[in-house]
Amino acid sequence: GAVVSQHPSRVICKSGTSVKIECRSLDFQATTMFWYRQFPKKSLMLMATSNEGSKATYEQGVEKDKFLINHASLTLSTLTVTSAHPEDSSFYICSAPKGGADYGYTFGSGTRLTVV
């Protein structure tokens, strides 16, 4: 199978602080990871594409200075929400393609961020 481990699963932080979310591909190498944000009962909004060894590509409207993405190795991508505010509270989830039509994209279990 293909497994992407994401943590933390839940985090509560104070306004103005930064939070780092990690995604690791456990049994395959992920040269690319995708970061999504999901609001309650809503769809997944693509935020950015994380590429190993190069800069992330951000979708229109996503602040790259606020959502810092690093993809330092073939198995690890991180998303740091900087200077978090209550409006950043959301469900953040990463995904990576393992390759092959039978696998699709494997998602992490998601991180529920609450900014108070």
Next chain:
Amino acid sequence: GQQVMQIPQYQHVQEGEDFTTYCNSSTTLSNIQWYKQRPGGHPVFLIQLVKSGEVKKQKRLTFQFGEAKKNSSLHITATQTTDVGTYFCAGSSGNTGKLIFGQGTTLQVKP
């Protein structure tokens, strides 16, 4: 930019009834994928369709990809309570690998 529209947003059915969700893209897709997300969970890959007019089946689930590769559907025959969840289609075009998700259809099944 590319948009993927999915309807209906919600569907309540009696156990044993059929269910269908439809997906339309504003652009021609290179492939379309379907995912299921249970409440509180993360999306889980169901299937990928690549060819124009392709039809694939997984037990009670039938997936179709339109001839123009701009629309798709998922049909569940004789729903069961285990089918409860939100079904998303996700389209990919070009070679970026980016998946653009539809809004999802949340299925409730009454026993």
